[in-house]
Amino acid sequence: MNSIARLSINQQTLRNWKIPELLEGCVAEQIPFVSLWRDKIAEIGLDETVDQLRSTGIKAASVCRGGFFPAVTTTQQRKNFEENCRAVDEAAAVGAGVLVLVCGGIADRDIDRSRTMVIEGIERLLPYAEQAGVKLGVEPLHPMFAADRSVIVSLSEANGIIETFRSRYLGVVIDVYHVWWDPAVSSEIARASGHIFGFHVNDWIVPVPDILNGRGMMGDGVIRIQRLRELVTTAGYTGPIEVEIFNEELWRMPGIKLLQLIKERFLKSV
Amino acid sequence: MNSIARLSINQQTLRNWKIPELLEGCVAEQIPFVSLWRDKIAEIGLDETVDQLRSTGIKAASVCRGGFFPAVTTTQQRKNFEENCRAVDEAAAVGAGVLVLVCGGIADRDIDRSRTMVIEGIERLLPYAEQAGVKLGVEPLHPMFAADRSVIVSLSEANGIIETFRSRYLGVVIDVYHVWWDPAVSSEIARASGHIFGFHVNDWIVPVPDILNGRGMMGDGVIRIQRLRELVTTAGYTGPIEVEIFNEELWRMPGIKLLQLIKERFLKSV
Numbered sequence: 001m002n003s004i005a006r007l008s009i010n011q012q013t014l015r016n017w018k019i020p021e022l023l024e025g026c027v028a029e030q031i032p033f034v035s036l037w038r039d040k041i042a043e044i045g046l047d048e049t050v051d052q053l054r055s056t057g058i059k060a061a062s063v064c065r066g067g068f069f070p071a072v073t074t075t076q077q078r079k080n081f082e083e084n085c086r087a088v089d090e091a092a093a094v095g096a097g098v099l100v101l102v103c104g105g106i107a108d109r110d111i112d113r114s115r116t117m118v119i120e121g122i123e124r125l126l127p128y129a130e131q132a133g134v135k136l137g138v139e140p141l142h143p144m145f146a147a148d149r150s151v152i153v154s155l156s157e158a159n160g161i162i163e164t165f166r167s168r169y170l171g172v173v174i175d176v177y178h179v180w181w182d183p184a185v186s187s188e189i190a191r192a193s194g195h196i197f198g199f200h201v202n203d204w205i206v207p208v209p210d211i212l213n214g215r216g217m218m219g220d221g222v223i224r225i226q227r228l229r230e231l232v233t234t235a236g237y238t239g240p241i242e243v244e245i246f247n248e249e250l251w252r253m254p255g256i257k258l259l260q261l262i263k264e265r266f267l268k269s270v
Numbered sequence: 271m272n273s274i275a276r277l278s279i280n281q282q283t284l285r286n287w288k289i290p291e292l293l294e295g296c297v298a299e300q301i302p303f304v305s306l307w308r309d310k311i312a313e314i315g316l317d318e319t320v321d322q323l324r325s326t327g328i329k330a331a332s333v334c335r336g337g338f339f340p341a342v343t344t345t346q347q348r349k350n351f352e353e354n355c356r357a358v359d360e361a362a363a364v365g366a367g368v369l370v371l372v373c374g375g376i377a378d379r380d381i382d383r384s385r386t387m388v389i390e391g392i393e394r395l396l397p398y399a400e401q402a403g404v405k406l407g408v409e410p411l412h413p414m415f416a417a418d419r420s421v422i423v424s425l426s427e428a429n430g431i432i433e434t435f436r437s438r439y440l441g442v443v444i445d446v447y448h449v450w451w452d453p454a455v456s457s458e459i460a461r462a463s464g465h466i467f468g469f470h471v472n473d474w475i476v477p478v479p480d481i482l483n484g485r486g487m488m489g490d491g492v493i494r495i496q497r498l499r500e501l502v503t504t505a506g507y508t509g510p511i512e513v514e515i516f517n518e519e520l521w522r523m524p525g526i527k528l529l530q531l532i533k534e535r536f537l538k539s540v
Binding site for chain 1: 375376379380381385412413414416417418423424426427450451452453474476477478481491492494
């Protein structure tokens with residue numbers, strides 16, 4: 001990228017910072033967007049979050065996260081639905097256009113039924129989101145998270161779900177870490193055209209230091225990030241480009257230094 | 271399964287045993303097949319391996335492994351080819367009908383080019399294998415190994431390669447650990463009909479204790495093994511069913527106890 005005008009910082013990338021520190025850091029480094037996590041919003045409260053966004057001028061690109069639809073009991077399904085409605089409300093309140101959906105892992109050892117539950121859960125949530133003016137972004141996760149985080153493991157599956165509903169409030173969030181390995185990634189990004197609600201960057205380090213918290217900084221791994229960014233651009237996406245890195249080593253860096261490194265790599269490797 | 275008549279033990283499942291111990295263990299537990307690794311064959315020598323197989327009556331179902339086709343230089347590509355020819359020769363010598371191909375990770379940070387190199391490598395090796403009467407079994411690995419072990423990450427890709435060559439000496443090896451997450455697994459197993467050269471069982475534990483060595487014993491995870499076994503059976507596969515588990519905890523068990531546990535789980539969960 002030739003500027004940081006579209007740079008968004010996912011809050012988990014600076015896990016040790018609360019929202020006030022994150023927003024101050026972004027002001028200092030002239031970073032325009034953040035993606036907020038619900039547990040961090042809860043720490044300082046929704047009203048305070050809204051106030052701080054307004055006073056700093058930093059925009060919330062998205063809220064993480066809704067989803068986790070598969071559940072064994074209908075009671076749990078109803079609870080999940082209610083939690084997802086609150087997530088939609090929070091996304092609306094902070095002015096984030098998008099609620100990221102991590103769809104949930106396997107319930108009751110049945111991956112096929114769990115996939116159906118995801119579709120049923122989206123069907124139930126979508127009218128509420130449409131009413132609130134919040135877009136739902138289905139983020140397919142890497143297949144290594146199929147059991148415990150998302151039975152939706154490919155753009156192909158996510159696109160299939162989106163085409164079922166044909167709503168302008170339902171689309172995909174594309175994270176390079178989750179989709180880079182897919183031989184169909186080019187055609188599936190093109191297929192998502194008009195329904196791409198987010199683009200996340202980071203890298204795949206070899207060997208992976210940790211399944212959950214071993215993502216790399218852009219440029220440190222094997223993902224052809226620029227090619228994927230071009231594909232997403234060709235498909236018409238012009239929104240924020242979010243840096244989402246879960247990495248123990250980076251979390252130990254001073255936050256401002258990490259933001260500076262992110263900017264440098266964003267300009268060089270995205 | 272209602273008997274162990276098709277049970278094969280992949281040698282890595284009992285990593286601490288050399289070939290003589292493995293074969294003795296299989297004789298004691300009346301297990302008919304083994305899958306041998308080339309480094310273990312090298313330890314005692316090819317002739318000794320052949321003699322021991324003959325004297326114990328245990329059959330070698332397959333040899334692990336050939337492949338690793340992508341390489342940056344043509345010199346390295348030629349070396350890989352020569353190594354693969356030796357692997358074919360060893361498979362022929364021990365009477366294994368199948369050489370398992372782990373196709374190799376990314377060369378030079380270019381996954382697309384690396385995928386092409388796999389096809390080129392198979393094209394080069396296939397006539398040699400046909401001449402030797404050894405089948406080449408392309409084993410797609412889980413996408414989390416795309417960078418460093420196999421750019422071929424799905425049955426769909428493997429089937430595509432096989433259909434390119436239309437040789438009865440080229441097929442797929444299906445390992446439940448590598449393919450269970452795939453929404454297309456049922457249709458792709460059917461598509462592989464007539465070209466299934468191996469079926470491997472184990473399980474996906476939640477959470478995964480280790481990327482490489484955290485596979486589970488059948489029944490301990492979330493994979494619907496019996497359903498996959500039925501799909502493979504419907505597709506016409508009647509060969510050995512191989513237990514391939516890389517797991518630090520199981521490696522610490524006494525070998526005979528582990529073989530007994532494998533038999534128990536094979537009858538119950540496969």
